Amino acid sequence: MASRIFIDGDAGTTGLEIRERLASRADIEIVAIPAEKRKDVEAKRALLATVDVAILCLPDDAAKETVALCDALGPKAPRILDASTAHRVAPGWVYGFPELCAGQAVAIAKAPRVANVGCYATGAIALLRPLVDAGLIAPDQALAINAVSGYSGGGRQMIEAYEKGAAPAFELYALGLDHKHLPEITAYARLATRPLFVPSVGNFRQGMLVSIPLHLDALPGKPRAADLDAAYRRHYAGAPHVRVMEPPSGGRIDALALNGSDDMELFVVANEARRHTVLVARLDNLGKGASGAAVQNLDLMIGA
Ligand SMILES: NC(=O)C1=CN([C@@H]2O[C@H](COP(=O)(O)OP(=O)(O)OC[C@H]3O[C@@H](n4cnc5c(N)ncnc54)[C@H](OP(=O)(O)O)[C@@H]3O)[C@@H](O)[C@H]2O)C=CC1
């Protein structure tokens, strides 16, 4: 029997992308609230009681409201996959990043409530966690993470601002140094010291790079860049959506090259003579950074 899925927030950027990815699936029945009632609490409550999984593609406060509606349904509550930031480090929720560590995909498959990983966090944790687990980065290492995203990462309002020419071509933001992805990056990369995170947004719709510069001599055991690359290859062997790449021959990495894909690529670029390296993750913020990851998690949850 097909799994019944309700996408709460299906008119938004992430919701629409998920709907498109699921539209042709015979094993999934998408159920929806008529557009004019899409924020109506009673209509939501009634539908939630009839579905297997609710996927929340809402601002954080609205996601919390829908979770409260589910709580009130008791045994009739659907399983939840929340794409917002609201529950990523909350007790009782499983973090929706199947490649995080051995056992994470199984935990997602069984979980009643899964918090889909954040877009920047996907790149940052993918780069950091295997190296922390391998003892190549110390949990208390002083780290700085840089990133650039396409403007669709900011949802409908940012998309509208860029598309009417009312936004700068490129800017750094979150310069209060307290971006909303820092709690999940710190927790799931197993860091004891909160990293610095400097995101930026540019005048292109989608695409993302997350990069972490490191002095090799500041790392435990003073490894070679090849040791970091080898740790990634061990960690991601058999992961269908993550590829460890050779360093780019021209010394450049295009942020848009994975657009339209649900995969992520990792690079270890280095100047070994200088003992410098930069770890880079490339992804589509709407693909592996959001809707592609959500479908990957949903497939685990429904056993597809
Ligand atoms: N864009 C991205 O790259 C990523 C986004 N996310 C997360 O996904 C969530 C959605 O983001 P995104 O799709 O970008 O945002 P959008 O602003 O594009 O979409 C959000 C949608 O939710 C609707 N909405 C707001 N309140 C309610 C409600 N009470 N009931 C039903 N619908 C409601 C909005 O309608 P209206 O506009 O009319 O208010 C809008 O259609 C956010 O939490 C975001 O952090 C996660 C990963 C990446």
Ligand SMILES: CC(=O)N[C@@H](CCC(=O)OP(=O)(O)O)C(=O)O
């Ligand atoms: C360009 C831009 O504004 N990006 C958003 C992050 C995208 C997003 O919504 O992230 P989640 O995966 O956590 O939902 C931001 O920095 O707030």
